[in-house]
Structure formats: structure tokens, C-alpha cells
Amino acid sequence: MEILVCVKRVPDNEENEIEVSADGSDIDRSDIVYSVNEWDNYAVEEAIQLVDEHGGSVTVVTVGDDESDEILRREMAMGANNGLLLKDDAFNGSDGKGISTILKSAAEKGNYDLIMTGAQADDGAGQVGGMLAALLDYPYASLVNKVEVMDDKKLKVGREIEGGNQELNEIDLPCVLSIQTGINEPRYVGIRGIRKVASVDIPSMGASDLGLAGDAVGDGAAKVKKVDYFVPELGEGAEMLEGDTDEIIDKLIELLKAKGGLK
Amino acid sequence: MAQLFAYITYKDGVADDSALELIEAAKKIDAGADVTAVVTGSGGDLDTVCNEMAASYKEVIKIDNEALAYPNAEVVRKALLNVLPADGIILITHDTFGMDLSPGLSIKMGSTFVADVVDFEGVDGSTLKIIRQEYGGQVTTHVNCDISAGAVINVRPGVFQPDESKGAAGGSVTDKSGDAGDLTTGRRFLEIVEAEVGDVDITKSEVLVSVGRGIEDEDNIEVAEELAEAMGADVSCSRPIVDQKWLEKSRQVGTSGQTVKPKVYMAMGISGSFQHMGGIKGAPFIVAVNKNPKAPIFQLADVGIVEDILDFMPELTEKIKGM
Ligand SMILES: Cc1cc2nc3c(=O)[nH]c(=O)nc-3n(C[C@H](O)[C@H](O)[C@H](O)COP(=O)(O)OP(=O)(O)OC[C@H]3O[C@@H](n4cnc5c(N)ncnc54)[C@H](O)[C@@H]3O)c2cc1C
Numbered sequence: 147m148e149i150l151v152c153v154k155r156v157p158d159n160e161e162n163e164i165e166v167s168a169d170g171s172d173i174d175r176s177d178i179v180y181s182v183n184e185w186d187n188y189a190v191e192e193a194i195q196l197v198d199e200h201g202g203s204v205t206v207v208t209v210g211d212d213e214s215d216e217i218l219r220r221e222m223a224m225g226a227n228n229g230l231l232l233k234d235d236a237f238n239g240s241d242g243k244g245i246s247t248i249l250k251s252a253a254e255k256g257n258y259d260l261i262m263t264g265a266q267a268d269d270g271a272g273q274v275g276g277m278l279a280a281l282l283d284y285p286y287a288s289l290v291n292k293v294e295v296m297d298d299k300k301l302k303v304g305r306e307i308e309g310g311n312q313e314l315n316e317i318d319l320p321c322v323l324s325i326q327t328g329i330n331e332p333r334y335v336g337i338r339g340i341r342k343v344a345s346v347d348i349p350s351m352g353a354s355d356l357g358l359a360g361d362a363v364g365d366g367a368a369k370v371k372k373v374d375y376f377v378p379e380l381g382e383g384a385e386m387l388e389g390d391t392d393e394i395i396d397k398l399i400e401l402l403k404a405k406g407g408l409k
Numbered sequence: 410m411a412q413l414f415a416y417i418t419y420k421d422g423v424a425d426d427s428a429l430e431l432i433e434a435a436k437k438i439d440a441g442a443d444v445t446a447v448v449t450g451s452g453g454d455l456d457t458v459c460n461e462m463a464a465s466y467k468e469v470i471k472i473d474n475e476a477l478a479y480p481n482a483e484v485v486r487k488a489l490l491n492v493l494p495a496d497g498i499i500l501i502t503h504d505t506f507g508m509d510l511s512p513g514l515s516i517k518m519g520s521t522f523v524a525d526v527v528d529f530e531g532v533d534g535s536t537l538k539i540i541r542q543e544y545g546g547q548v549t550t551h552v553n554c555d556i557s558a559g560a561v562i563n564v565r566p567g568v569f570q571p572d573e574s575k576g577a578a579g580g581s582v583t584d585k586s587g588d589a590g591d592l593t594t595g596r597r598f599l600e601i602v603e604a605e606v607g608d609v610d611i612t613k614s615e616v617l618v619s620v621g622r623g624i625e626d627e628d629n630i631e632v633a634e635e636l637a638e639a640m641g642a643d644v645s646c647s648r649p650i651v652d653q654k655w656l657e658k659s660r661q662v663g664t665s666g667q668t669v670k671p672k673v674y675m676a677m678g679i680s681g682s683f684q685h686m687g688g689i690k691g692a693p694f695i696v697a698v699n700k701n702p703k704a705p706i707f708q709l710a711d712v713g714i715v716e717d718i719l720d721f722m723p724e725l726t727e728k729i730k731g732m
Contacts, residue, residue, distance in 0.1 A: 243521075269543045272524060280513035310667070316597045321595065331653075370554050372551070374550065375548050378540075383713070385713070386715070395721075395724060399729065402673065
């Protein structure tokens with residue numbers, strides 16, 4: 147099975163406290179640690195396991211810049227066979243549809259049976275997988291937490307729905323799946339693994355390589371545009387307990403007693 | 410202004426809780442608009458639900474087809490594509506169904522898509538002004554969406570409160586089942602596998618000590634267990650703790666986990682994402698301990714404490730034990 151997994155380099159949610167930059171045009175990127183989008187690691191792990199069992203290869207692709215090279219290498223250190231960087235100034239400012247359009251062109255250059263994305267990334271939109279599927283006219287399933295190969299024409303997939311229940315579907319290949327966290331346990335990548343792939347050649351493709359007209363993607367084509375980041379005026383929020391830890395604990399215990407929090 | 414539609418999720422014989430939230434969302438786009446509800450299904454209580462919707466929506470479109478018995482997003486997308494005008498503005502709830510349906514629907518409609526919208530600031534010409542959040546609610550953004558060729562807008566559930574005085578729209582139901590067209594798809598629904606039942610039922614707990622990613626390590630779970638024991642509480646958690654297999658899935662609070670109704674909820678190292686908070690009902694007293702003073706949870710909790718939970722929890726446990 148030939149599998150393409152779409153990945154993204156994002157500010158690491160675990161390592162950073164994300165704040166609005168001084169002029170509101172972006173988040174404050176001065177001390178940001180980047181990594182692979184959490185969901186994508188689960189997608190790559192699932193792809194590797196499928197290929198281990200059924201043969202084929204895993205290609206990881208990203209729309210990014212030179213710095214995105216590091217995440218492709220990380221996923222290759224996990225076990226992905228190939229990397230592909232889609233990079234062009236013309237891609238800057240793309241909205242979700244633009245990114246999906248770029249990925250679609252890349253997908254069509256290969257011969258993939260299965261395309262995976264993470265269920266969502268840093269902006270919480272969760273849109274690229276579904277858009278890519280529609281552009282390719284492939285069936286789609288989102289929030290997938292189980293993949294089982296039925297035969298060479300179809301998969302059985304579980305979707306995680308409300309309440310932790312699972313919706314089982316049969317889906318024809320080729321198809322697009324967006325992968326939910328928890329589907330597997332993504333393998334650990336050590337320094338050794340990264341070193342092994344450090345000098346592997348990762349091809350890069352731009353708009354003309356993909357046969358994309360400059361105005362089909364990027365800022366000019368985007369119909370959804372972020373204006374700014376801001377700090378909303380909210381209600382009062384929590385009553386903050388202050389003082390030294392001892393005082394805070396005493397106050398908290400009083401409150402807990404009053405609210406029935408201590409038995 | 411283009412026509413506004415609200416897709417009503419109809420499942421297991423009832424309309425989803427968010428059904429009337431979508432009208433309120435639509436009113437923030439266009440205060441005077443008549444919003445058309447769209448309900449898909451197959452026989453059963455479909456007519457009852459359509460009539461219920463007609464009490465709040467001026468017009469209700471019914472699409473009745475065997476293939477729509479279970480809301481499989483791939484099938485629903487085809488039906489909507491055949492029934493709705495491409496330049497309409499279609500509001501859909503941003504839940505596991507809306508996430509499945511909408512991005513592809515916008516592509517097929519040739520319209521624009523915006524996910525997980527938390528507010529609207531009206532329309533300026535052909536620009537719909539939207540507010541959404543990024544990074545799990547840590548930052549908020551203004552987004553401009555060009556709606557000149559229509560739009561599919563996913564609205565965060567639980568944000569737009571339904572108007573309690575509803576029920577007097579006197580709307581009519583139009584049967585468009587005949588327009589649904591060919592509904593065969595490459596994805597077929599098989600069955601639902603119910604979530605496993607765990608050793609404790611946190612939906613019955615009165616007090617919960619709930620741990621999030623701030624617990625940092627599997628070995629630290631016992632720090633929370635000790636606090637819970639001292640308080641007479643149960644331990645619950647956010648999703649990343651279950652993803653790492655540090656606690657059982659049955660202890661996960663949130664939209665894709667359990668819905669809890671405790672008296673007191675202690676959120677320990679939890680950032681406050683909407684999927685997590687969506688599982689907390691009944692307005693409990695929420696205490697949040699987080700080392701980041703800007704964590705979104707502090708907007709949602711009753712009491713906030715900026716501390717490292719790994720230091721704070723053992724001290725709190727000691728004090729309670731010594732009482
Ligand atoms: C379809 C879907 C369904 C989902 N369903 C659920 C669900 O049911 N339940 C759920 O919980 N999530 C769910 N999620 C995931 C959700 O979006 C968030 O990713 C998740 O809730 C974050 O968990 P968290 O708050 O523990 O982690 P984070 O967001 O990483 O927050 C950790 C917090 O801990 C703080 N912290 C770190 N270290 C310490 C310390 N030592 N002391 C004090 N504070 C510390 C940090 O400041 C941060 O605020 C779902 C996501 C999707 C896409």
C-alpha cells in the first residue's frame with residue numbers, strides 16, 4: 147500500500163505558552179519551540195504500521211519552508227520512507243483550500259492508495275483532510291481511531307464520535323483519512339534515529355513543478371483571511387487566590403468545605 | 410444577503426442539542442434573516458422533529474431517504490449538494506459530524522469554509538466577520554470570510570445560547586426528498602461500538618480531581634490519586650492522559666469522553682479547551698490550578714491558583730489529611 151501522510155510544523159503546545167504579539171499581527175514567536183503537529187505523529191505511526199504489515203511505502207509531505215525540513219526528517223526517523231517538501235513563495239498566505247489544493251497536486255504526482263492527515267493542527271480547523279478528499283473526489287473519514295485492511299479495495303475504519311463511542315465504516319480505496327490522537331502509541335525518536343536520516347535527500351517542489359497556476363493558491367486566492375490576533379474582553383473570570391502557598395491552601399480548603407468538596 | 414441555512418443533526422430519533430443554537434448564530438450574521446432548517450433522515454420520528462423545528466425556524470426542508478437513516482457525512486454531503494443553492498450560507502455544528510461533513514461540502518459547493526466559529530461581528534459587503542480561537546483557546550483571532558459565492562460555517566457547540574422564548578415561528582415543512590439524487594458513496598456506515606465501561610463511573614462522582622497534561626509524567630498520577638483520596642473524590646482527566654494510556658478512557662472528561670456533573674471540579678494542569686469543558690455540566694464549582702497565568706481555564710473557573718501542580722497537590726493533600 148502506497149501511503150501519503152500530510153504533516154505540519156507547528157508551535158509545540160506542550161512547550162509553549164502562546165501569546166499575542168505586541169502589534170497583534172501574529173502570535174509572539176520570539177521563544178517558540180516548534181515540532182510536528184501532535185495529531186500528525188499518530189497518522190505517521192499508523193501508516194508505518196500498515197506498511198509493516200501489508201507492504202508498500204510511506205511518504206510524508208508538508209507545505210512549508212526550509213525549516214519544515216526538520217519535521218520531515220523526524221517523521222522519516224520514525225520510519226517513513228520518503229519526504230517531500232512543497233515550497234514556493236506563491237504558496238504564502240494560502241487558506242485551508244489553498245493548502246489542500248497544493249497537496250492535491252502533489253498527491254496526483256504519485257500513485258497513493260491512502261492519504262492521511264492529522265485530525266487538526268494549531269489553528270483547530272481540521273479542514274485539510276476533508277477538502278483534499280473532496281478535491282480528489284475520494285471518500286473521506288475524519289477522526290479515525292482504527293484502521294483495518296479488509297482487502298486491496300477497502301478498509302474498515304473506526305471514527306471517534308461523541309461520548310467516546312466509535313462509528314465503524316467501510317471505506318473504498320483510494321481514500322483520505324484524518325487521524326485522531328490515541329489510535330496508537332507513536333514510537334519514540336532518538337538522536338540516533340535523527341542522525342541516520344540527516345543527510346537523506348528530501349526533494350522540494352514548487353508551483354510550476356506541481357503544475358499550479360500562481361493565482362490558484364496563496365494570498366490572492368485566499369477567501370478566508372486572518373485579520374489579527376487579539377485578547378478578547380471577557381467576563382470576570384476566576385477569582386484568583388493569591389499569597390503564599392500556605393495561605394492559598396487555607397483559603398481553598400474553606401471554599402471547598404463550603405461547596406461540598408471535602409468529605 | 411444570501412439565504413441562511415442551518416443543518417440540524419437528527420440522530421437516534423431526536424434533534425441534537427445544538428439545533429436551536431444555530432438560529433442564534435444566524436441572527437448574529439443577519440438579525441432580520443429567516444433561517445431555513447434542513448433535516449435529513451429516514452422515516453421514524455423525522456416528521457416529528459421537522460415539526461418541532463418549524464416552531465423555531467420559518468422554513469424547514471425535509472430530506473427523507475433510506476440512505477440517510479444514519480447520518481453518514483458522505484451521504485448527507487451529497488444530499489445537501491443536490492438540494493441547497495451553492496451560494497447559500499450553511500451553518501453546521503462543529504462536532505464530530507460537522508468536522509466530517511463541512512470541509513468537503515464547501516469544496517463541492519464551490520464556497521468558503523470556516524471552522525469552529527465562536528462569534529460573528531456582522532457582514533460588510535460580501536465579507537463575513539468572524540471570531541475564532543487558535544492553539545486550544547490560548548489566542549483569539551478576527552477572520553474575514555468572503556461569502557460572495559456562499560459559505561459553509563461550522564459553529565462551536567454550546568456558545569450561542571438558544572432563546573428560551575422560542576416556539577412561535579409557525580414555520581412550514583417542505584419535503585425535498587425527491588431532489589436528493591443518487592446517494593451512493595464510497596463510505597458505508599456499519600455500526601456503533603459503545604465506549605467501554607471502566608472501574609469507576611465518574612459521571613456519578615460529586616467531587617473530581619481532574620488531571621491534564623500538566624501532570625507531566627505517568628508516575629505523578631499517584632500524586633493526584635492521593636489528593637483525591639484525602640478529599641473523598643475520584644480521579645478524572647483530560648484526553649492527552651488517556652492518549653498516553655496513563656489512565657483509562659472511562660476517566661476522560663470531554664466531548665469525546667464522559668459528561669460529568671460533579672459539585673466540585675478540580676482542574677489540575679488542564680488548559681481549558683472547549684472539547685474538555687464541553688464535558689462538564691451542571692455548573693459545578695471549578696477550581697483551576699495552572700502554572701500559566703494566561704491559561705484559558707482561568708476564564709472558565711470559579712477559583713484560580715497559579716502554581717505548579719506537582720508542588721501544590723502534595724501540600725494540599727497534607728493539609729487536608731492533617732485536619
Ligand atoms: C474531536 C476532538 C475531541 C476531543 N475531545 C476531548 C475530550 O473529550 N476531552 C479532552 O480533555 N480533550 C479533548 N480533545 C483535545 C482538546 O482539544 C485538547 O487538546 C485537550 O483537552 C488538552 O488537554 P490538556 O488541557 O490536559 O493539555 P494542554 O492543553 O497541553 O494543557 C496543559 C496545561 O497544563 C499547564 N501546566 C503544565 N505543566 C504544569 C504544572 N507543572 N503545573 C501546573 N500547570 C501546568 C499548562 O500551562 C497548560 O495550560 C479533543 C480534540 C478533538 C479534536
